Amino acid sequence: MATKDSIFFIDKETKLPYDPISIVIPNFSDDESQIGFDWFKTCGADLSNMDLSVLGDKIKYIVFDEKTIFPPADKLPKDFNPQKLLEDGKNPGLGVRDLHKKGITGKGITVAILDQAFNINHQEIKDNLIHYEIIGKTFTHFHGSMVSSLLCGKTTGVAPDTKLVYFASGTKNENHERTAQNDITALRKILDMNAKLPDNEKISAVSISRGWYSSAPESEEFKEIVLQLIESGVFMLPVNARTYYGPSANFITTDRNINSDPDDIKSYVPGFWPNKMLDNFILAVAGGRTGAGPTAPDDYMYWGANSGISWATPYMVGVYALAKQVYPNLTPLKFFEVARQTGYPMELSDGRKNILIQPKKIIEQLQNELLLQQQMNNKKQKD
DSSP states (O other): OOOHHHHOOBOOSOOOOBOOOOOBOOOTTSOGGGOOTTSOBOTTOBOTTSOGGGGGGGGGGOEEETTOBOOOGGGSOTTOOHHHHHHHTTSOOTTHHHHHHTTOSOTTOEEEEEESBOOTTOTTTTTTEEEEEEESSOOBOHHHHHHHHHHHOTTTOSSTTOEEEEEEEOSBOTTSOBOSHHHHHHHHHHHHHHHHSOGGGSEEEEEEOOOOGGGSTTHHHHHHHHHHHHHTTOEEEETTTHHHHOGGGOEEEEEEOTTSOTTOGGGEEEOSOTTSOOOSOEEEEEETEEEEOSSSTTOEEEEOTTOOHHHHHHHHHHHHHHHHHHOTTOOHHHHHHHHHHHOEEEEOTTSOEEEEOOHHHHHHHHHHHHHHHHHHHHHHHHO
16 A cells, blocks of 8 residues: 655755745825735835825735834824734634634645745644645745645644645746646646555645646646546646636635624625626635745735735635545535535625635535435435
8 A cells, every 4th residue: 555655755955045025015096996916015124114004994905924014003004903913814714713623624635735835844834744846947935835824724724734735836947938837747746646545645636826827838738637637536726717617616815804803704805806797706715814924934924905816726725625524525516516505695786796605604514415415324224
């Protein structure tokens, strides 16, 4: 029988350059409809001489970390407390921590992520990591730290007891052109790993917070390997999931109102999409979250409103891991079906309706279905 020790390894030797987060201080008079993912990044910035009080509600778009130096309270918007936001943002929200208290933590489930390299010694992720492999030319980056910790971080993750297989795969070739070849290599490795692993140790899901594959020269090859993995039973979730599962898999971001209760449905509002013609999407939490920072093992970063779909993807995979723990025969289509059946309707002013994911209700419905199946099987045996 194959063992994890013979298949998985962690590359602790390769040293990669660090690509620092750009500091972006915007024009505070920008029209709010134009504010996007890169509008206001202040990680490591000294803001002590700035008057941020003029921002008012726009402070909700800020990205900061523990190294950001803020001005005195009288130069900050009312009720803006960076430390409280940083701590509250660690909560995945929507009752996920209630599931953790019941032992529904993704235990026994293995997931994989394809992204940039990250600090493998971070306290949020190091105990989950069972495989870390670098493929192609890449660098250490905040993106990998965030997606990993939002999925399976010990205090920040949706599924904190999942095992993590991680491929730090570069997105550029030697000519600095965008390529999907490294990701294709990683996915072929996952397929090969699963062929060698016993059923209870196979990789169940893959989170890929990249959405440009249709424009890559290797797009058809990438699609082919994704379909092979899906056919083998793996929940594949690149950001363009509808390409593989149809419209039922459409998902996008939602934000949490600043200073609101992460577990209250009414705390959530449309995220990085209101001006797009989106309808009947599943909404996953992205804005208002805290995750692992990219440098020190105890660094944390907070991402405000309009965070991109990159953060929604590991959230969805994390919920899938929780569901897979309680319902081992779960399939991707079954997951999307239940997510839609149990979701909370969120309607826009123009009548478009989308569905906020409710992890607790997903688990409850799957547990009820499993109980009903067991009762029917018991009845058949008695008959």
